[in-house]
Amino acid sequence: xxxxxxxxxxxxxxxxxxxxxxxxxxxxxxxxxxxxxxxxxxxxxxxxxxxxxxxxxxxxxxxxxxxxxxxxxxxxxxxxxxxxxxxxxxxxxxxxxxxxxxxxxxxxxxxxxxxxxxxxxxxxxxxxxxxxxxxxxxxxxxxxxxxxxxxxxxxxxxxxxxxxxxxxxxxxxxxxxxxxxxxxxxxxxxxxxxxxxxxxxxxxxxxxxxxxxxxxxxxxxxxxxxxxxxxxxxxxxxxxxxxxxxxxxxxxxxxxxxxxxxxxxxxxxxxxxxxxxxxxxxxxxxxxxxxxxxxxxxxxxxxxxxxxxxxxxxxxxxxxxxxxxxxxxxxxxxxxxxxxxxxxxxxxxxxxxxxxxxxxxxxxxxxxxxxxxxxxxxxxxxxxxxxxxxxxxxxxxxxxxxxxxxxxxxxxxxxxxxxxxxxx
RNA sequence: GCGGUUGUGGAGAAGUGGUUAACUCAGCGGUUUGUGGCACCGUCAUUCGCGCGUUCGAAUCGCGUCAGCCGCCCCA
Numbered sequence: 458x459x460x461x462x463x464x465x466x467x468x469x470x471x472x473x474x475x476x477x478x479x480x481x482x483x484x485x486x487x488x489x490x491x492x493x494x495x496x497x498x499x500x501x502x503x504x505x506x507x508x509x510x511x512x513x514x515x516x517x518x519x520x521x522x523x524x525x526x527x528x529x530x531x532x533x534x535x536x537x538x539x540x541x542x543x544x545x546x547x548x549x550x551x552x553x554x555x556x557x558x559x560x561x562x563x564x565x566x567x568x569x570x571x572x573x574x575x576x577x578x579x580x581x582x583x584x585x586x587x588x589x590x591x592x593x594x595x596x597x598x599x600x601x602x603x604x605x606x607x608x609x610x611x612x613x614x615x616x617x618x619x620x621x622x623x624x625x626x627x628x629x630x631x632x633x634x635x636x637x638x639x640x641x642x643x644x645x646x647x648x649x650x651x652x653x654x655x656x657x658x659x660x661x662x663x664x665x666x667x668x669x670x671x672x673x674x675x676x677x678x679x680x681x682x683x684x685x686x687x688x689x690x691x692x693x694x695x696x697x698x699x700x701x702x703x704x705x706x707x708x709x710x711x712x713x714x715x716x717x718x719x720x721x722x723x724x725x726x727x728x729x730x731x732x733x734x735x736x737x738x739x740x741x742x743x744x745x746x747x748x749x750x751x752x753x754x755x756x757x758x759x760x761x762x763x764x765x766x767x768x769x770x771x772x773x774x775x776x777x778x779x780x781x782x783x784x785x786x787x788x789x790x791x792x793x794x795x796x797x798x799x800x801x802x803x804x805x806x807x808x809x810x811x812x813x814x815x816x817x818x819x820x821x822x823x824x825x826x827x828x829x830x831x832x833x834x835x836x837x838x839x840x841x842x843x844x845x846x847x848x849x850x851x852x853x854x855x856x857x858x859x860x861x862x863x864x865x866x867x868x869x870x871x872x873x874x875x876x877x878x879x880x881x
Numbered sequence: 882g883c884g885g886u887u888g889u890g891g892a893g894a895a896g897u898g899g900u901u902a903a904c905u906c907a908g909c910g911g912u913u914u915g916u917g918g919c920a921c922c923g924u925c926a927u928u929c930g931c932g933c934g935u936u937c938g939a940a941u942c943g944c945g946u947c948a949g950c951c952g953c954c955c956c957a
Contacts, residue, residue, distance in 0.1 A: 574948095
């Protein structure tokens with residue numbers, strides 16, 4: 458094997474691409490229903506779109522595919538996520554001046570992150586995501602969550618859990634962060650190696666550490682909810698009430714902090730509880746971001762909310778729950794050519810069938826009679842169209858219904874006009 | 882980035898130093914040169930992820946490398 462696909466990449470082969478198409482169709486239908494429009498942004502952006510000031514996340518700092526071409530000084534980065542490019546486009550195209558806010562967008566496509574590959578974690582993977590930009594309201598947060606929940610339900614995924622939390626506004630979060638630093642400072646020596654690093658980078662993440670989980674100072678750690686100002690508290694309460702009203706099952710997880718730095722207020726995650734998922738069980742996650750639109754030069758007060766779904770992970774979850782999204786469709790007709798002299802005629806009949814909307818194919822290998830019949834079976838063709846010397850000479854075809862094992866020799870015109878009945 | 886584990890044909894899989902790489906499925910051809918899905922026969926890996934080394938001799942041992950998987954980290 459001289460050539461090999463790069464590590465952490467995947468070819469979607471035909472049998473699987475039917476599943477992908479089915480997934481994509483369902484997602485698009487729901488976006489249509491919820492009045493979200495598609496946006497397609499480039500697969501790479503200027504590096505500073507992703508690498509923003511004060512960003513401490515691993516994704517931005519050590520996992521990005523960043524490159525600069527020869528004879529160029531421009532640093533570009535293959536998108537590791539979809540939000541930044543979408544917000545950049547929202548601002549650049551002045552979509553904030555749209556009279557109907559929020560602007561509701563969806564996207565899907567490949568993202569790249571240089572991580573160690575694992576099941577459910579690829580270097581090039583596909584995300585489907587939505588962003589609601591330009592307005593801030595608990596109703597918008599919940600609309601986005603309901604959309605996510607409904608999509609997963611429609612796909613048939615049941616083994617899931619919805620986790621929600623609030624990070625409050627910038628002021629609340631800053632106060633909380635300070636309190637955490639104060640709390641953990643005396644215990645710095647007792648923290649695990651990762652948490653010592655987190656202490657400096659993002660103290661909020663210490664809270665969901667698995668190593669230090671049971672230690673006393675974890676249990677006595679200050680809780681976010683004690684640092685929320687009234688406005689943030691009220692906002693989150695409304696979100697929860699709306700979810701209750703719509704009977705969306707969820708759990709409040711005050712340890713849920715999310716990895717990306719731009720989140721404020723509502724954050725949520727949908728995890729699969731199916732064991733086959735392995736350690737990558739989060740299938741969808743997102744939250745509100747107050748600062749991002751202004752960061753890209755949009756109106757100061759504008760906020761947004763969005764989430765992204767890992768499409769490969771959804772496919773794994775579907776498989777784990779035994780849900781089949783479908784496979785290659787059967788053929789209406791398979792044309793069998795039984796004599797070399799009739800080949801051109803057979804090819805014409807094939808073309809005729811297709812021109813009338815019948816999904817059809819024929820043997821191009823000049824195989825034996827038996828071999829062609831096997832091809833009919835593999836293609837799950839509803840009919841076999843047999844064409845040999847006799848049919849050729851009389852401008853006819855022999856059409857055989859595979860299931861009924863009935864066959865007739867008729868003219869091509871009759872074949873076309875009765876095809877619907879023949880395949881029932 | 883760290884730790885562990887695996888890697889034989891289109892698929893599954895035996896073989897753990899001795900020379901034809903077992904078996905099953907799929908494919909192809911034939912018995913049956915125009916009616917299949919059964920049966921029988923034949924055929925299908927000069928090669929064991931890749932490279933180097935040890936050896937008279939390696940799929941089997943050693944080193945390196947690539948890749949998959951599992952866990953950590955992180956994340957969708």
